[in-house]
Amino acid sequence: VQLxxxxxxxxxxxxxxRLSCTASGRTFRKYxxxxxxxxxxKEREVVAAISWGGLDTRYAxxxxxxxxxxxxxxxxxxxxxxxxxxxxxxxxxxxxAKVSDYSGTYYFTGTDYSYWGQGTLVTVSS
Numbered sequence: 001v002q003l004x005x006x007x008x009x010x011x012x013x014x015x016x017x018r019l020s021c022t023a024s025g026r027t028f029r030k031y032x033x034x035x036x037x038x039x040x041x042k043e044r045e046v047v048a049a050i051s052w053g054g055l056d057t058r059y060a061x062x063x064x065x066x067x068x069x070x071x072x073x074x075x076x077x078x079x080x081x082x083x084x085x086x087x088x089x090x091x092x093x094x095x096x097a098k099v100s101d102y103s104g105t106y107y108f109t110g111t112d113y114s115y116w117g118q119g120t121l122v123t124v125s126s
Contacts, residue, residue: 001025001115005095008120011085015124019080021095021117031115032100032107033071033078037091037122046108047093048080053103063089085124092119 007019023031030052038044048069050057057069068081078095096113107113 001029001031001097003095003097003115003117005093005117005120007080008093008122010123010125013086013124013126015085016081016083017085017122019082019093019095019120019122021078021080023076023097023115029099030101030103031076031097032102032105033069034096034098034107034110034113035069035078035080036094036096036110037089038094038119039091044094044110046110049106049108050078051102051104051106052100056104056106058106058108082122085122087124087126090122090124092121094119 002024005021032052034049035047036044048059050069054071066084071078095117097115098113
């Protein structure tokens with residue numbers, strides 16, 4: 001499975017961006033998804049996760065109320081809608097996927113995931 005992330009860019013504080021990540025390859029399987037981010041010198045951190053059923057989500061405290069994760073199973077695509085962006089949201093954002101047999105289970109740890117996208121850079125200026 002290959003994951004292709006897109007949608008990053010340079011925006012001002014308070015703006016919005018929508019990241020997308022599409023899976024290709026063995027897409028007939030059921031995938032739970034996650035978004036992570038990393039800045040130089042820092043550990044990768046989880047941003048949001050969604051179950052393959054699409055109804056169960058979880059967010060990092062830093063983005064709760066501002067970011068929304070959603071999925072389109074028919075298109076094997078996951079989205080991250082980011083509103084009210086702050087300079088501290090600046091990072092490379094990575095999508096990740098995990099084969100899951102449980103429609104209501106999300107995964108909030110990076111080591112749970114088997115597949116990773118290449119990352120897309122989000123820069124928020126003040």
